[in-house]
Amino acid sequence: MSDKEKLSILMDDETNAAERERIIDAISRDQALREIWSRYHLIGTVIRQESAAHGAEVLPRRIAAGIEVETSSTSTVVSMPIRQRPMAKMVGSLAIAASVAVVALIGVQFRAPDSKQSAAQMVATTVPVATKDYIRAAGETRWKQRQPGTEHKLNMYLVEHNEFSPTTSIKGMMNYGLIAGYDNRK
């Protein structure tokens, strides 16, 4: 199995726990694999934003914003986009993705005209290196315990709770982001 096949399997979550652990270990140890993992997710995000409500014309700006999030962060948390989606389903969109990704890279380069780095280098350096813990956390944005009936209940409780959180009075509806946005395909 090639390295890229391993990554695809991991992204598709089409493997058992032991194999998954093994691939995660391999990625954690291999700089090149980590960078490929980063690029896969960048492409994935481009594809998804292609179909977003506001159309393709704002894509470079959004991608640039996403990368700005990463570069402005001082923490070790990696801010790569990784809503998971079977790679098989992405094939039909890859041509579009590739072209839009180029636009996105130009957008990034345009944002930093002083930089002597190439766009590709910039992505490679601005997308932080994935750590084992980071990869392990992929998709863990739903309730970890998921039993029939529990998610609806916990989500409803969370919505109710948010009304009473003082941070809601500052963040407004942003506080509901977890409900509106959490990954549901995992």
Add this chain to the structure above:
Amino acid sequence: MKPFFTRYRSLLFAGLLSITAGAYADDVAHDWLIKMSHAARKLNYQGTFVYQHGNQIEVMRILHSVSDEGVRERLLSLNGARREIIRDNDLVRCYLPDENAVMVGHRKANQKSFPSILPSRLKALDDNYTMILGGVDRISDRQAQLIAIKPKDDYRYGYRLWADRETGLLVKTDLVAPDGKLIEQFMFTDVQIGQKIDPQDLRPSNAGKDMVWHRDSTSGAIDMHQSRWNLQGAPKGFRQTAYMRRRMSMQQQPVEHLVLSDGLAAVSIFIEEIDKKRNSSMSGLNSMGAVHAYTSVLDNYQIIVVGEVPAKTVSAINSGISLNR
């Protein structure tokens, strides 16, 4: 020999100046918090923001309108399933097309329990957090003032808040773990502040005709003054700010709801009588993003403690709950 004051005059002056400057910075940070709270409730705004949590980025559209018709808001996920949440004054609807469901609820917080950032509560907040006035950054092409809020123990998260200098609206926020690691981040990538919102834009994109609607059976909550529950395990600084009983969506039995807050973070305790016909399966620690929940059974009640706090906080609160007899 010089008198004491003469000898140490410059030192005393410097000390006094530093204390005064520190107090001034605290006050300015407090003022910004109040300004942000006011702006979030009173201003019209709409924009797109990125929401990064864990290792995932979401892109969302947010609209907030204040008019003669009251406060209307809409939050729409721009990625994946077209999930959206619409608030029309007290009515809240969550459209979850991927789950074929619409959840309808009513805002329960009344004037007394609505969690405003009030000057009277800011001093209590100082017991649990250190406020630091940061620098000015450019966020979404606007000048933004940073206010850093550091927790004094590991029972609560820290916050970095960037407020638009012109209007006070929050334009970026970091949620930070007690060890300093970033947990989640919101940031506007574009925002328009103060412009009229088209009512059409506040409507849901899907009428939910073919979806299953879950509704509150009652619109109001009964405020309770005297809790019948003892809370012994709450970490320092968390005090009860609300206690009510009501029916909730999908829930036959009335639910008791207690809220604890340290002035910024909040934890809710939901207590429901166990329906013996239904076999409840929730137990132990659960989490989603920065939110933790701890579920347990006490006598004939299921207790769910949930909040945007570390796991140890919900665990400590849950383990300290007992029924007054």
